[in-house]
Amino acid sequence: MNMTQTLNVPMSTSGSSVKTDSGQLPAGNASTNIKLSASDVRVFYGQAEALHGVSLDIVKNEVMAFIGPSGCGKSTFLRSFNRMNDTVAGARVTGKITVDGRDIYDPSVDVVLLRAQVGMVFQKPNPFPKSIYENVAYGARLHGLAANKSDMDEVVESSLRRAGLWEEVKDRLEAPGTGLSGGQQQRLCIARAVAVSPDVILMDEPCSALDPIATSIIEELITELKKNYTIVIVTHNMQQAARCSDRTTFFHLGDLVEIGDTAQIFTNPQQKRTEDYITGRYG
Amino acid sequence: MNNFTVAIALLMLAALAYQLGLTKGRGVVALAGHRATHSRPGYHGALAILRAAVPAFVVYALWVVFGNQVIHSLVLESIPAEFLPQDSLQQKVMLQRLSNIASGFGVLGDAQPYELAAADVMRQFQGVGETIVTALMATVAALGLFWSWRTTTAETRARNKVERAINVALIACSAVAILTTIGIVMSMLGESLRFFQMVSPTDFFFGTVWNPRFATMGAEGQSGFGMLPLMAGTLMISFIAMLVAVPVGLMTAIYMAEYASSRTRSLVKPVVEVLAGIPTIVYGFFALVTVGPILSSIGAAIGVDIRATSALTAGLVMGIMIIPFISSLSDDILTQVPKTMRDGSLALGGTKSETIIKVVLPAALPGIVGAILLALSRAIGETMIVVLAAGNSPVLTANPFEAVSTVTVSIVNQLTGDQDFASAQSLVAFALGLTLFVMTLILNVIALVIVRKYREQYE
Structure with missing residues (x-):
């Protein structure tokens, strides 16, 4: 079982991969490049352990995909990176998670600021029942990121542009966000996350409630966002992981089974369970 | 037989x-x-x-x-x-x-x-x-x-026929409530029309003097049927009641829906709802015997003349009575706001109170307004507390420390005792009742429309 954590990890750029003994990059080697790091992370819901000691590193400006069958712990793991598990009654996280080398479960850490730095997009589009403008301005306003109205206009416009939604909504910024189509709502949620200028964006199955066209727009957007953000995406859709991620991690029953370059995972998986999953034998 | x-x-x-x-x-x-x-x-x-x-x-x-x-x-x-x-x-x-x-x-x-x-x-x-x-x-x-x-x-196909019979029986039962409502409106309408043959509607709706005297004196040539003082009393007491009930009820609801652990919630909610189960006559003498004298002595201490039986006394106690209506309904509405909405705000770095004030409450606002309107129509129709604690003095005043009277109190006064049911003095009760009914009906309809609109938003 522990052999399953033998991994391929890219050094500074994706593409070239080097075998190491752990999910984590060698210390000191690429420390400037490591954005998120988890070591021996376990998550408990009450007495039940949902995640059994997962360690991995995610480097800057890469797209990391988490795949695996339902209930394998991938969403749970994702939600540990911005401490959204704190909002679930009875959930407990052990182990160490760092963002830019800083332990985010340290008591001195302000969760509110952490969540501004590590943004999140949810499975179901969840725009607030406010106007499109107010949806995007919401986080920026909470964190005081705009001094005046024209600053805020700029934040809203640039965020909507980054989310690829500006052209579609620029004439109706005062219309309710809930009136947009599903795909537009999801891009609005991405714009909303982008507006608080995070470094990392966590995406929890962002396309599972969308039709194929909206999905492909979001996938293109992810490739575009990669230039500025580190992205972790949980997905049920293996084609999606293959299309838009640099590296892929396969989870099964709360274990990290295999991590590696996306191309390698999908063409030459090292683990039997990974192979069974991607060839559709279960999941 | x-x-x-x-x-x-x-x-x-x-x-x-x-x-x-x-x-x-x-x-x-x-x-x-x-x-x-x-x-x-x-x-x-x-x-x-x-x-x-x-x-x-x-x-x-x-x-x-x-x-x-x-x-x-x-x-x-x-x-x-x-x-x-x-x-x-x-x-x-x-x-x-x-x-x-x-x-x-x-x-x-x-x-x-x-x-x-x-x-x-x-x-x-x-x-x-x-x-x-x-x-x-x-x-x-x-x-x-x-x-x-x-x-x-x-x-x-006996099974299908029995099914149809059950359907008919259920429709018949629900028709009872509707027909009763129609019957009540019809009877009030008939009596009110008889009243308006004796007293002109203008005098009734816009008159500022309420002094119907006794049936033996007849209705001719007198203008003592103006309902404005009563309406003013009703509205003032309801307003004071809402001033008490809305903030307290809403805060209770927010605490129960957002902050309380499920154990605390399961304890607090029934206890608050007990308030709704207390008979209003008990509230009435609580107001008369306890709250009124306390308010009066507080007034004496700070140099304000507060009557023991006043709009303030009745309004305060009525507000306490209404708290559970608002808190219970609002609590249900707040818990209906989807968790994904809260998560969205929390994930952007909002604190809990920011999330509640800026996302949860606005999302729940239509429902909360509905709850408040339902509570208001309850306050307007409330009788027993005001009979005992409002002082029964039908004068047009804006001073909440004065004794006032309300529409409901006057209905009680006009219909109790030895009355000739053909006199304007008795029939005015039906006109008052109809006015009250129409007011609360309108409030209820508005509230229901708002609540329904809110429900559709998340289904």
Whole structure:
């Protein structure tokens, strides 16, 4: 079982991969490049352990995909990176998670600021029942990121542009966000996350409630966002992981089974369970 | 033939019909087999009840409702013209007297010969009527049983027919509530129209003096029917009540929905709802005996003249009474706001209170407004607290420390005691009641529309 954590990890750029003994990059080697790091992370819901000691590193400006069958712990793991598990009654996280080398479960850490730095997009589009403008301005306003109205206009416009939604909504910024189509709502949620200028964006199955066209727009957007953000995406859709991620991690029953370059995972998986999953034998 | 006997007979008939249907149904099953039989025997039994006992009951119900009218008109025709009163009210009195004689109940004074004759006629008609009705019921029941017995086959869709009968029964039950409402409105409307024939609507709706005096003085030439002082009192007390209930109720709801652990919530919620179960008369004397004197002495201490029975006293206590309406409804509405909405705000780095103020409350606002309007219509219609604690002084004032009166209190005053129900002084109660009813109806409709709109948003 522990052999399953033998991994391929890219050094500074994706593409070239080097075998190491752990999910984590060698210390000191690429420390400037490591954005998120988890070591021996376990998550408990009450007495039940949902995640059994997962360690991995995610480097800057890469797209990391988490795949695996339902209930394998991938969403749970994702939600540990911005401490959204704190909002679930009875959930407990052990182990160490760092963002830019800083332990985010340290008591001195302000969760509110952490969540501004590590943004999140949810499975179901969840725009607030406010106007499109107010949806995007919401986080920026909470964190005081705009001094005046024209600053805020700029934040809203640039965020909507980054989310690829500006052209579609620029004439109706005062219309309710809930009136947009599903795909537009999801891009609005991405714009909303982008507006608080995070470094990392966590995406929890962002396309599972969308039709194929909206999905492909979001996938293109992810490739575009990669230039500025580190992205972790949980997905049920293996084609999606293959299309838009640099590296892929396969989870099964709360274990990290295999991590590696996306191309390698999908063409030459090292683990039997990974192979069974991607060839559709279960999941 | 009294009602009890008939009820027993009908129940026995139903049992018999059920057994017959059941037996027949079992016979059919035995012949055709389970697969080929549409309905199980129990449904044939139920269908037999529907065909035999229900029509018999309907016949009897019609007799109870209309039988007396028929007999009475026949009896009145038999009375010699010289004894027959022209006034319908006196005719009613006479018929009551006759039926007392006929049933051997006894009457005041000696019965006149023509009365005895008429009572005899009445007794005869009653006897004949009962015989006819009994025969009719028996015939209908027998026909129903025979029909059931003859037509029950493997293909009979008794199950579907019973289903339809249940549907009809349910519709009939819900119609009761609607018809009652319509009936109430109609009766108030009729009496109000009689009132408006005596007092002009302008004087009533826009008059500033409420002093209806006594019925013996008549309604002519007086302008004491202005409802503005009462409406002002009602609105002032309701406003004070909402000032108390809305903030406290809303905060309670937010605490219960967002902050309390599920254990605390399961303890606090029922306790708060107990407030709703306290009889309003208890609130009333709590206001009169405890709150009023306390307010009065506080007023004395700070140099403000506060009456013990005032709009303030009644409003405060009424506000406490309404807290659970607002907190309970708002709590339900807040918990209906999807968790994904909260997560969205929290994931952007919002704190809990920021999330509640900027996302959860705005999302729940229509529902909360609905809850507040429902509570308001409750406050407007509240009677007992104001009867005891508002001071019953119908003057037009804007000072909450003064005694006032309300629409509901005046209705109580106009209808209690020895009253002539044809006088403007009594009839004004119906006009007041109708005004109140229309007001609360409008509030309720607005509240329901808002709440429904909110529900649609998340379904």
